[in-house]
Amino acid sequence: MRLPGTRYQEHGWEQVRKLLGHCSLQAFQHCEMHHLLDRAQEAALLDWYIDAMAVLLRRAARSARGEVAGNSYGDSVAELSLSLLYELQVQPAFWSAFAAAVASEHARVPAFWTGTAGDAMLRKKVNDMFATLRDKVDADNYQVATGRSCSPNKIYTYRMLDTAFGEIERLFANWAQNAGQVGAILGRVSDGIPIEVRQMRGIGGCRPEWLIRWSETLERFTGAPGPLHTKSKRFASLKNNPEKIGAMLAEIGDYAELSSNQDTAAWASDAEEAALWLEDYWRVVAESQAQGAFAEPDRLLVVEHDDDEEREGAPEEDADEDAAPDPELTQAVRAAWEAAAAALSLPLRYMELAGAAQDRGSPLNRLLEGASLPVRLAVYQKLLGAADDSYPDEWLDPATGELPTLGQLATLDQVSVPTLRKRRNEAIDRLYAAQGALQP
Structure with missing residues (x-):
């Protein structure tokens, strides 16, 4: 999902979250965790955490995960992780909330971080800290970019609508296997492919009444209530407000279209040409390799015996790294x-x-x-x-x-x-x- 000023709302966030959690666990291995329970040491521990994490994230910048694109604006996962870390330094209230969550869990399970599930519990609390900070940062930047007021909860609502559209889009794409649910969303039953399925081209074309019906019927088809129909009041104001839902869907769709050129005809043509070039390249390589004779078989092919006995004998010598595979x-x-x-x-x-x-x-x-x-x-x-x-x-x-x-x-x-x-x-x-x- 793209919105003006935001950087953390696209699919790359999942990798940012994982990198921050992984590096945090590494950092906490060098920290006496009980110090987090002392409010007097909170500021000093935040300074230590920022410094330790900065070293780990810069080191991870060259890893496969760190180099992955974190959003459509060219920021890598490592760059987004590092910038969000420094936001934590500017907004220490989120660190205080994290320390309070650790103290609360410690009161329930003393020294929980030493248990078998300690790392998972600690990682979850780190994830919660950065997830709430992410929405605050993106909400602030949205306000700067548009001049309109926006809270972290509103950013969360935008993301819910974008996720809901993704689910509706998936159901529409497989309408034959989900005819009952698609009919419930559209409010009518169709013998063939519904015209709405062919006409919806993006989130801006998703009608708000479809989203409301999708949430209303979700419990019947999946067993879990939809986001607009839970006991939580977080999205209660949207349930009977299709105009507000429509405006938010249109805003997401309009900005996605404005900010992206990856689906234009020119870029699609370039992608097709690149694919053809690669296909031709591998064909030439294969033809070149086929002209040679190789003394040893490809090591990737492992022959397993029917009796499942372990193979015996001396270990195989390393294959020639310069030799091309058959x-x-x-x-x-x-x-x-x-x-x-x-x-x-x-x-x-x-x-x-x-x-x-x-x-x-x-x-x-x-x-x-x-x-x-x-x-x-x-x-x-x-x-x-x-x-x-x-x-x-x-x-x-x-x-x-x-x-x-x-x-x-x-x-x-x-x-x-x-x-x-x-x-x-x-x-x-x-x-x-x-x-x-x-x-x-």
């Missing part, structure tokens, strides 16, 4: 990966993208050298759980937002679940052994 064999590997992913309802390029998202230079990755990608993910699943903010999005199953299950990973690895579990446990044993060797 294009036919690479195609076979890719086809096998895509077939396994399709059978599991995962993205077809899941294995390829998830493998590329690994941090090759991390100590943990080096300790897991020799283990397949599914085994590595199974290790993370066992040690950190199926959902953790540190996981790249490429690792997650879009349907659940978590790592694939052990059964899915076994299918991707073309082994049985007991074999995958055995290899996972062996990898974890190697990690613990390495950790023990490093301890005095």
Whole structure:
């Protein structure tokens, strides 16, 4: 969602949130957390936190997550994270609220940060601090850009409407599978594709009565009440005010159209030309590679035995980094990966993208050298759980937002679940052994 003056309301915020949470946990490892309970040390701790986080965020600026685009204005995730951190220094009330939240949780569960769920609880409180600060910063900048009054709650309302439109757009795109709900939103039943589905081109074309009906009928189709029909009074004023909803939807749509040129015909033409160029480039590369003969097979193709016995013998020597892969064999590997992913309802390029998202230079990755990608993910699943903010999005199953299950990973690895579990446990044993060797 784009609005005048705002920088943190687009999809890149999710990566900003994860980076701030990850770096905060790193910083708090070097802090005596009980000092946060002392109001007299609040200002000094804020200064320490700003300095520690600035170092960590600048270091993360060159990471895969830090370099990702955080919004459509060219700000990276690391740049947005750093600027929001400095806003915290200007508006210390949000740090005070964070310290109070930590103290409140400590009163309920003493020293909660030392427990098994301590990191998750601490990360959530950091996320809450920066999320409220984000809306305050964007609301202030909106007022400067437009001259109109705007509160953080109004920014939150804009975001709710944008999210609701996204859900309606998704239902319209799959209207045949959601005919009942689409009919309820439109207020009529249609035998064929409804004309409104074809006519709605963007959020500005979303009628406010559709959004009200979507919220009203959400509980019937999903089991959860819609945002305009909960017991909360946050959006109560919108439920019977389609004019206000329409004006806010139109404002989001008008500014998105004004501020974006990425969907214009000229840019679309450039994108098509670039895609054709890349397609031609890879064709030439494949033809060039096909002319050579390679003595060894592609290391990516792992043959698993039917009896699931572990392969024995000396470890394989590293393949020549300068040697080009066999294009036919690479195609076979890719086809096998895509077939396994399709059978599991995962993205077809899941294995390829998830493998590329690994941090090759991390100590943990080096300790897991020799283990397949599914085994590595199974290790993370066992040690950190199926959902953790540190996981790249490429690792997650879009349907659940978590790592694939052990059964899915076994299918991707073309082994049985007991074999995958055995290899996972062996990898974890190697990690613990390495950790023990490093301890005095």
